[in-house]
Amino acid sequence: MELYVKAGPDGESIGDCPFAHFVRAVIHAKGLECKVIPRTKDNKPDWLVNDYDGKMPCLKNGDTIVTESSTIVNYLENSFTDVQVECDQxxxxxxxxxxxxxxxxxxxxxxxxxxxxxxxxxxxxxxxxxxxxxxxxxxxxxxxxxxxxxxxxxxxxxxxxxxxxxxxxxxxxxxxxxxxxxxxxxxxxxxxxxxxxxxxxxxxxxxxxxx
Ligand SMILES: N[C@@H](CCC(=O)N[C@@H](CS)C(=O)NCC(=O)O)C(=O)O
CATH class of the missing domain: 1.20.1050.10 (Glutathione S-transferase Yfyf (Class Pi); Chain A, domain 2)
Structure with missing residues (x-):
């Protein structure tokens, strides 16, 4: 699994996006393996720019691509059910x-x-x-x-x-x-x-x- 996120000011480190932080925290809580890939506006992959408006955070799991932090989190909760992060309340x-x-x-x-x-x-x-x-x-x-x-x-x-x-x-x-x-x-x-x-x-x- 790969997660594309906004890069920091140096273009390489993880940037200041609270939505990407939310997704990464859920991935951490669920104990999942995921490669985090910081990208600037200038070095996003073509498929992300052309098919998903360049939106980040963007999760890629094989052929499945999901954008929007809350949609990504729902996908993770429904796909990896060993640890559920959401509670009834x-x-x-x-x-x-x-x-x-x-x-x-x-x-x-x-x-x-x-x-x-x-x-x-x-x-x-x-x-x-x-x-x-x-x-x-x-x-x-x-x-x-x-x-x-x-x-x-x-x-x-x-x-x-x-x-x-x-x-x-x-x-x-x-x-x-x-x-x-x-x-x-x-x-x-x-x-x-x-x-x-x-x-x-x-x-x-x-x-x-x-x-
Ligand atoms: N509604 C979106 C908001 C995501 C968003 O605003 N991402 C910004 C940073 S906080 C971003 O990645 N900007 C860099 C870019 O689009 O290249 C979500 O919840 O995922």
Whole structure:
């Protein structure tokens, strides 16, 4: 199996894509063998550009080719059933994982602090904070990480790094305590931590997006 992912600034290492990180975390959690192939916009294989719009992450398993992180993860869950990452409650926390990244990206893309965009992001963080009050575990659904955590964790990695980098004086007041605790827990869990990439890649990516 091969997974094509966005390359880092050097063109060869694994880049700052939270969607690819999600897929790699699921592959790790399931204990699957997979060759990760970082590609830039200029050196993607022709079949990926011509038949799949160059979309990454892209999983290739023999003749089967799948794009879109959530579709790839569904494919992996249905094809390799020895270890299931999804749990019964994962669907019920989708509202926590779906709204977060668009609100985060809108806020972080603006070079100047924008109160309205921060309020939108803060609303998403508030949902997560309230959920963690009653979730009963360090993770979203259980005492161990499930699909929802492996989805949200890579996005919180971007949040943690960019807030500390772009808002160093504000960061301590920006995150509700339960979100902070959850973030540390999820970023330390092996599927996320062991599939991570350098913080500098995240900063380089968002610095370019803020121009
Ligand atoms: N909705 C897609 C989003 C994937 C995406 O945005 N990938 C970006 C990086 S985060 C990418 O690979 N860009 C590099 C490229 O397209 O060459 C998914 O969930 O897979």
């Amino acid at each position: 994962d669907q019920s926390v989708l509202h926590l994982t779906q709204g977060f990244f668009p609100a985060f990206a809108a806020f972080m893309k603006k070079e100047e602090y924008d109160q309205k965009l921060w309020n939108c992001l803060n609303e998403e963080l508030g949902k997560l904070d309230r959920h963690m009050e009653t979730s009963g575990g360090p993770f979203l659904c259980k005492m161990f990480p499930t699909l929802a955590d492996l989805n949200l964790g890579p996005k919180l990695y971007h949040l943690k790094i960019t807030l500390a980098h772009f808002y160093p004086n504000k960061v301590n007041q920006m995150l509700p305590p339960r979100v902070k605790a959850y973030m540390e827990e999820v970023l330390a869990c092996p599927p996320i931590a062991e599939c991570s990439y350098p913080a500098e890649h995240v900063i380089a990516g968002w610095t370019a997006a803020r121009k």
